[in-house]
Amino acid sequence: MDTHSVIDVFTPAKPARISFVEREAINTKLVNALQTPGKQMVIYGHSGSGKTTLLENKLCQLYENHLTTRCMSGMTFEQILRDAFDQLGQYYDATVKTKDSYSISGEIAGDYFGIRAKLGAASDVTSMVEKRPVLPPELTPQRLGRYIGAAKCCWVLEDFHKVSQDHGKKLSQIMKVFMDLANEWPTLKVVAIGAVDTARLVVQYDAEMSNRISEIEVPLMSSFEIREILAKSEDLLNISIDSVVKREITLLSNGLASVCHSLGLGLCRAKGVLETANNKVGIGEEELQKAIRDYIEDSSDSLKGVLDKALYRKRHGQFDNFRIVIEGLAKLPQEGGTKGDIYDAIRSYHHKYPQSNLVHCLKELQSEDRGEFVRYDQNSGRYSFSNPFYRAYALAYLNKDRTSTKKLIKTDTSYNITLKAENIAKIIDAMLSVQNRREEDAN
Ligand SMILES: Nc1ncnc2c1ncn2[C@@H]1O[C@H](COP(=O)(O)OP(=O)(O)OP(=O)(O)O)[C@@H](O)[C@H]1O
Ligand SMILES: [Mg+2]
Known part of the structure; x- marks a missing residue:
């Protein structure tokens, strides 16, 4: 078996090579175009x-x-x-x-x-x-x-x-x-x-x-493709990742391979696997929790940057529109909801909020100027946070009462079919503890 370094297998910040997964859906079109002169x-x-x-x-x-x-x-x-x-x-x-x-x-x-x-x-x-x-x-x-x-x-x-x-x-x-x-x-x-x-x-x-x-x-990666990255990496490094952990990583990645690579790298580091192991190494929930924590530590600045971009208030009108819409969306489960669902969530605390503002904000939140904070899925007609960490971060950031994680996730009844509720709770807790520590350091 060839020996590979873990940083060549999990590549969150550079193009994957040995762990590259073919994208069947677009491969033929891409290859044909590349091979057609002119x-x-x-x-x-x-x-x-x-x-x-x-x-x-x-x-x-x-x-x-x-x-x-x-x-x-x-x-x-x-x-x-x-x-x-x-x-x-x-x-x-x-x-x-x-x-x-x-x-x-x-x-x-x-x-x-x-x-x-x-x-x-x-x-x-x-x-x-x-x-x-x-x-x-x-x-x-x-x-x-x-x-x-x-x-x-x-x-x-x-x-x-x-x-x-x-x-x-x-x-x-x-x-x-x-x-x-x-x-x-x-x-x-x-x-x-x-x-x-x-x-x-x-x-x-x-x-x-x-x-x-x-x-x-190039669409975002399917769950199948993300699982392929994990399966390939398991072979390359001679590791065996618990199937529940693989499922969690697939859900947390939400189509973004870079999140999958980051968490994969975190898993291996938590287990002390730095290159292909001689004997198969098992990796489980404990390593995942550590990997999530490390990911948040690492990315809390950029997460905050993205959220600041999304919340930026150009004009001081009657409503703090982007905050209201993001708060409304964060109240829905991870898989998001239709315009109507978001509107209902907003109206429960902003009775007079105009629907036209919501339409405008949702459109803008998908733009690069707003960090592509929100994604729209044409098939289901649902809007959601483009990265589950954005949602967790928005929840942590917008929540004034920083101790009530349970209250924050109370509305997430459907986590059993998407991300496990306790994992989201742990993510939010980890985010809060990073934020609190930073604030303490600053004081
Ligand atoms: N087919 C693939 N197989 C395995 N990993 C992949 C694959 N495609 C992308 N990745 C991983 O996903 C991450 C993001 O990929 P990449 O940088 O190519 O995206 P991009 O669309 O070019 O993003 P940007 O628009 O920000 O430049 C990288 O960590 C890369 O290693
Ligand atoms: Mg690129």
């Missing part, structure tokens, strides 16, 4: 749904090389082009060094180095005057396409939705240029990864793109 792609979905991991793994299986540019808000089209151009250096320099495996033609390589020399000279001047790269006019999208194609690469643009409208428009136009170059360079394509609305953005920037790109939605 097909430009937009991959979108909620944060944490597994876009980057899926693409990285598929590119490793199907492509020789790829470039990744991480877009940031405020980044210009020129900076994005320049980033790709600079990254290409690794392939062109290697071509020069290993003359035997000369893969890029001398003419294209010469052209590339010519522009690089000009860029070097330009950036010496510009960095002193203004810290913005000026691209030589020769570095056109066509040329960049040739350089990327000759290096047998495709170009991944992470966080495409962060680029402003003007620059995003130009990037959409690059997709058209790359399409035309596909006969000569079959691997050449842009793969734009982004938030839920990214596909709409690309088409909005350039209407002609509407039937030329492949739009691929």
Whole structure:
């Protein structure tokens, strides 16, 4: 049996490799698009749904090389082009060094180095005057396409939705240029990864793109896929996780593989498993409780950050809308409820609350600006907290009487079919104790 380190198996903060689970539902569409010359792609979905991991793994299986540019808000089209151009250096320099495996033609390589020399000279001047790269006019999208194609690469643009409208428009136009170059360079394509609305953005920037790109939605993971991650990890580390614990982790993850990886890592650390065990190690409820506690300790700052974002009050009108809606939703069980259920919960303590405010808030709470705090499930028509820890945290945070965990979960009659009530109680207790300790430390 191969030995693996636990941090390579449970990877809460980087793309999974050895514990990567195939996503059957979208695999064929993704592979077909990647293998169709000229097909430009937009991959979108909620944060944490597994876009980057899926693409990285598929590119490793199907492509020789790829470039990744991480877009940031405020980044210009020129900076994005320049980033790709600079990254290409690794392939062109290697071509020069290993003359035997000369893969890029001398003419294209010469052209590339010519522009690089000009860029070097330009950036010496510009960095002193203004810290913005000026691209030589020769570095056109066509040329960049040739350089990327000759290096047998495709170009991944992470966080495409962060680029402003003007620059995003130009990037959409690059997709058209790359399409035309596909006969000569079959691997050449842009793969734009982004938030839920990214596909709409690309088409909005350039209407002609509407039937030329492949739009691929990466949904949150199914319970089956989350269980697969756990099963794979058990094999890789030679551990056996109690079946009730696996079920709890699946429920706590609520479709987010990063939560599953965090808790898995916590389980192993609690048990002292740091790499593949020689003899099978059993892991149970005790380790889960410790893993939950560690997860909360670790993430309480970011949980608070997300909640602050969700609660942020732009205007001081009659109602503190987001607080009211989050409180109402928190009163429902973990699986959430319909608009009507939430409205009833709110009206029990805010008799005059207008339904139109609720509609508006629910929509906004699903946006990235509000940390995608709330999720809407089209099939069931229910709204819920996108991560069960958000709900537990909201309950802990919004509750003024910090001792009555039992009272908080009194309404959760359906936990026997979802998350065990005592586990939610423990989560809330752990959150309260972290908060209290911090407050004591601060005083
Ligand atoms: N198919 C998979 N198999 C195993 N683990 C996965 C899989 N997909 C994602 N993960 C894990 O889930 C977490 C989140 O995945 P990833 O970063 O790919 O999501 P994302 O959609 O790109 O998120 P963001 O929009 O925030 O960039 C990571 O910890 C990753 O290891
Ligand atoms: Mg990502």
